[in-house]
Amino acid sequence: MRPVQESSADVVVVGTGAGGATAAKVFTDAGLEVVLLEEGPRINRGAQPRALLDAMAGAFRNMGSQATARVPPIVFLQGCVVGGSTAINSGIIWRMPEDVRRDWETRFGLHDLVSDAVLDQAFDTLDRDLGVAPVARELLGGNGLLMEKAAMAMGLPGEVISRNAPGCKGSARCLQGCPNHARQSMDVSYVPQAESRGARVLPLHRAQRVVLKRGRAQGVEGTVLDRVTRRVCGRFRIHARRAVVVSAGTIHSPLLLAQSGVRHGLLGRRLQSHPGCAVVGRFTHPVGMGTGATQTYEVPQRSRGYKLESLSLPPELLTVRIPGVGAAWRERTQDLSRYAQWCVQARMEAQGRVRGRLGSPRITYTPTPRDVARSTEALGVLCEMMFAAGAEEVYPGVSGVPPIVRSVDEARALKGAPLRAGDFHFLASHLFGTVCACTDPRHGVVNGELRCHETDNLYVMDGSVFPTNMGVNPQHSIMAVSMLAAQRAAERLRSTE
Amino acid sequence: MIRQVPVVLGAVCGREPNEVEARALTDAWSIVAQRSNRLARWGMALALGFAWWSPLLLQGTPRTLRRVSPQRREALLVRMSQHRWPVLREFVLLFKFVAALARFREEQAVQASHFKVGDASGPTGLGDLRRAP
Numbered sequence: 074m075r076p077v078q079e080s081s082a083d084v085v086v087v088g089t090g091a092g093g094a095t096a097a098k099v100f101t102d103a104g105l106e107v108v109l110l111e112e113g114p115r116i117n118r119g120a121q122p123r124a125l126l127d128a129m130a131g132a133f134r135n136m137g138s139q140a141t142a143r144v145p146p147i148v149f150l151q152g153c154v155v156g157g158s159t160a161i162n163s164g165i166i167w168r169m170p171e172d173v174r175r176d177w178e179t180r181f182g183l184h185d186l187v188s189d190a191v192l193d194q195a196f197d198t199l200d201r202d203l204g205v206a207p208v209a210r211e212l213l214g215g216n217g218l219l220m221e222k223a224a225m226a227m228g229l230p231g232e233v234i235s236r237n238a239p240g241c242k243g244s245a246r247c248l249q250g251c252p253n254h255a256r257q258s259m260d261v262s263y264v265p266q267a268e269s270r271g272a273r274v275l276p277l278h279r280a281q282r283v284v285l286k287r288g289r290a291q292g293v294e295g296t297v298l299d300r301v302t303r304r305v306c307g308r309f310r311i312h313a314r315r316a317v318v319v320s321a322g323t324i325h326s327p328l329l330l331a332q333s334g335v336r337h338g339l340l341g342r343r344l345q346s347h348p349g350c351a352v353v354g355r356f357t358h359p360v361g362m363g364t365g366a367t368q369t370y371e372v373p374q375r376s377r378g379y380k381l382e383s384l385s386l387p388p389e390l391l392t393v394r395i396p397g398v399g400a401a402w403r404e405r406t407q408d409l410s411r412y413a414q415w416c417v418q419a420r421m422e423a424q425g426r427v428r429g430r431l432g433s434p435r436i437t438y439t440p441t442p443r444d445v446a447r448s449t450e451a452l453g454v455l456c457e458m459m460f461a462a463g464a465e466e467v468y469p470g471v472s473g474v475p476p477i478v479r480s481v482d483e484a485r486a487l488k489g490a491p492l493r494a495g496d497f498h499f500l501a502s503h504l505f506g507t508v509c510a511c512t513d514p515r516h517g518v519v520n521g522e523l524r525c526h527e528t529d530n531l532y533v534m535d536g537s538v539f540p541t542n543m544g545v546n547p548q549h550s551i552m553a554v555s556m557l558a559a560q561r562a563a564e565r566l567r568s569t570e
Numbered sequence: 571m572i573r574q575v576p577v578v579l580g581a582v583c584g585r586e587p588n589e590v591e592a593r594a595l596t597d598a599w600s601i602v603a604q605r606s607n608r609l610a611r612w613g614m615a616l617a618l619g620f621a622w623w624s625p626l627l628l629q630g631t632p633r634t635l636r637r638v639s640p641q642r643r644e645a646l647l648v649r650m651s652q653h654r655w656p657v658l659r660e661f662v663l664l665f666k667f668v669a670a671l672a673r674f675r676e677e678q679a680v681q682a683s684h685f686k687v688g689d690a691s692g693p694t695g696l697g698d699l700r701r702a703p
Contacts, residue, residue, distance in 0.1 A: 124671075125671065126598060126601060126602075126671045130601055136601075136602060138602075144656055144657070145656045146656060146657065146660055388670065389667065389670040389671050389673075390667070390670075392666060392669075392670040392673075393663050393666045393667045393670060396651075397648075397651075398581070398582050398644060398647040398648055398651055398662065398666070399581065399582070399583070399640075399643075399644035399647065399648075400644070402582070402583070402666070403583055406670075472652070472654070472656070472659060495654070495655075495656040496656075498656075498659070498660070498663065
């Protein structure tokens with residue numbers, strides 16, 4: 074029998090991503106004693122792996138192989154490391170759009186979380202704390218500059234991306250973990266700030282169950298993992314004197330709640346996302362995709378339901394996008410300096426579901442025909458943009474159309490191509506909705522305070538509480554909403570002392 | 571299963587890897603296989619098995635992938651990469667990914683080449699992979 078680590082804290086937070094780290098900072102600022110649990114390891118400054126393989130093995134959930142169970146298999150990328158997905162994303166910052174705020178107010182009663190007065194104040198605080206600013210001109214990189222050129226040539230509304238990386242040196246290694254700690258992901262910002270005020274961070278601690286008794290969360294139980302093998306090497310039980318906050322992400326939060334005995338018809342349902350795919354263009358001259366920030370330029374097409382972004386990937390991932398096998402593929406991958414890559418993120422209307430158990434979730438999510446049409450149009454626009462920037466050939470990266478597009482007319486024809494969902498290689502990292510928030514307990518698992526209906530002190534603070542997707546990058550919104558909910562929770566917890 | 575990796579991935583790259591390169595490929599495959607989830611591991615096993623045995627299954631000849639010509643190996647992978655089943659196409663992407671992981675395993679190789687593989691004249695076309703342990 075393995076020994077059980079026992080301890081206690083005022084608040085136990087499960088997860089160190091955008092939601093969990095923000096909640097922990099707010100609670101520690103309020104003078105509460107906090108324990109932060111994280112299933113993944115902590116990667117210290119200077120220890121970020123250089124090779125993508127090691128980065129994926131160390132910081133990505135299931136090494137980036139978490140995918141949906143049906144056709145098409147959609148990869149759902151999530152971080153599993155101190156900092157959560159903020160430690161592997163590009164640090165793109167968007168405030169919650171106006172139409173999303175109004176929708177959540179009217180349909181879900183979330184006025185206290187998304188009214189302009191409170192939400193914009195939270196965004197202002199986050200902007201200051203994380204150094205949010207548009208990417209500096211000298212960091213746009215060849216990939217971003219080409220996209221800017223294409224947007225201007227085609228009269229598209231492009232703009233430089235705003236990021237939370239004030240000291241970015243343009244090493245294009247966001248995915249592997251910023252080597253300079255310039256990106257203000259949670260592992261270098263709010264987690265250490267919470268620690269400086271007394272929070273304890275326990276990496277490699279996988280929560281298995283929130284202990285619930287008579288409608289109150291009493292604590293969290295789980296297993297301790299070995300750093301190298303990730304096998305179970307111990308157990309823990311942490312008593313929560315005041316509250317438990319579940320911030321395990323959109324896939325694992327509903328599973329943890331279900332395993333803890335929370336019952337609600339919507340738990341694990343309404344999974345929403347922004348799946349995307351990428352287009353590669355080959356140019357006659359070196360592009361310089363290896364320099365500049367990872368993502369620097371974007372073309373928001375909100376009314377069309379998608380957003381186009383420049384995306385500089387490490388060569389290991391770029392080569393996968395280049396068509397062909399054997400000698401033809403080898404030939405095309407000899408000189409990777411002449412490639413540019415841009416991607417589309419579609420705001421899809423599809424809704425999926427998460428079932429199963431922690432560690433082996435069964436995820437189903439199938440894009441609707443309208444989602445596919447939207448993605449097809451965006452793909453055609455991206456290909457056309459590549460030619461506007463001067464590409465000699467473009468690889469759309471979908472089945473059902475020629476693997477190599479050689480003229481702008483061929484690119485335009487792609488917009489109306491009769492593609493099916495199974496023709497795309499989708500990937501998604503923005504996930505929402507499986508623990509939907511709504512003031513009406515029939516339509517939401519958590520209420521307007523992000524507290525589980527029918528429980529006294531069990532909160533959920535991450536992207537899973539978002540009742541809809543947003544069409545923009547969600548980190549800032551997750552943090553702002555979590556900040557507001559945690560501030561109210563702290564007031565409530567202190568008032569019930 | 572692991573012994574099949576260099577041959578299948580060699581077919582992806584267009585040439586059969588030498589001993590050192592085969593070891594690097596196997597190493598990269600092992601890490602991917604260990605750290606991915608159960609569904610992906612099953613997929614990888616199926617993909618390898620499919621690529622290994624399909625010449626036998628599809629062409630009715632008693633030969634596995636090792637015994638067919640490089641041209642036929644490539645032809646098989648081209649068929650897989652253009653197949654209507656998304657899963658088969660994903661397998662080819664996975665093969666390419668592992669081959670690329672092995673190729674760029676060492677940061678030195680990436681830095682030295684800066685997205686340009688200097689030595690592609692070796693027996694496999696995997697370039698700097700030769701320097702992998």
